[in-house]
Amino acid sequence: MLSLALLLSLSMASPTVAVRCEPAPAPSADETRDSTLVALYDAGQPWTEFLGAARARRAQWLENAARPLAPADAVARARALPGRWRLLVVAVDSCSDSVNTIPFLAQLVAAVPQLDMRVISPRAGRALMEARRTPDGRAATPTVIVLDESGAEAGCWIERPAALQAIAMAAGAGGGTAAFAAQKASWYASDAGASTVAEVVGLLERAAAGTRGCDLGAGQTRQ
Template identity: 40%
Template sequence: MLHTRLRAGVMAGLSAALVALAGSPTSAVAASRPSCVIAQDSTLLSLFNSGQSFPDFLAAAKARREGWLKMADSARVDDALVARAKAVGGTWHLLVVAIDACGDSMNNVPYLAKLSALVPGLDLRMVLPVNGRPVQDSHRSLDGRTATPTIVLLDSNGNDVGCIVELPREIRDWAHGVRGRVSSDSLHTGIRTFYAGNRGVAITTEAVEMLEAAKAGAPRCSRGSRP
């Protein structure tokens, strides 16, 4: 887990940047964590099995290619998070709907791919929206959009037991709080600033929490909200 001092420094720097962007102090909006509907659906497992591995997706990427390659090469996951994910045990599947042109996908999926590579029993496959649209339709953002990345956790039987939509919780809460109060350019600058300082800690932490919740029988679905 990120050391407290480093984490405080990153968040303090981000807060300062966001205040400058918004023109006034902002406060985080409480996370909305609606429960996922557990529904066994063999089509989800079939969709997962039809997907690309991350290396194959990376090899085919054209848009933002240099960014994808850089993120894939530099992605690291904290040892403590890896240990927590391993402790969950069992067989789990991360079904990711993403496109290479999506900046949020580029800044999050490589860390999830690294986590899955380090945790036995955790596999990740990627599908494009042309095939994954039903998954996006059933896991929309809080403002009703389909979004990328849409990350759905499946258990070994294909049950939908968790999701993360579009953004990690920490920046998702901020984005929801300032929605409509800052320009789209300022919003995206704030998100990029967060990604640069956070280095995948938020998305991997949330993914491990999602695994732990699924094991405990309390599916967690965290949906994004962004203009």
């Protein structure tokens, strides 16, 4: 008969095996989506790292990043938001819409303690872009997804401000033409990020109030 001391030594040396009597339930679609978004966010680049690595349109990235953030009222509204919020941004340095919007969102984030931001590439964020298309059906950069404190999607902002998207749609140039490219550059230079910041702050305010959906531009939303 084994002694008590020997039994104790064997139990301590044996690995513990966890036995599950019933299979674990499969995660819901929402749980899978949210965990994927959090994983992508955690793997994303901080803004300063993305900016430092930007090569295409580099001078414009640096210039816009250094411009003063104009809409003080939008910053004040963002600072009044309850909770914490994260912006998961799909962007690429060569994109003219990204370079004219994301630096200003980065300035907003830097000015508001409740906000954080990470940037991922279109390759990593392809499925996110495909699921959140522009009004004319394109997967586009930038795609900005708002995550709440729990990591759930609280809304998204797609490609460019609504006023500019409406101009593009009216001209049939959603994806860009030579004539629209010049008009777009002029519009962005005049706007200086104000519309982008105001629209994203509005999106955050609606999310904080419980209304969640995507701003697609050109006056269109998706719940």
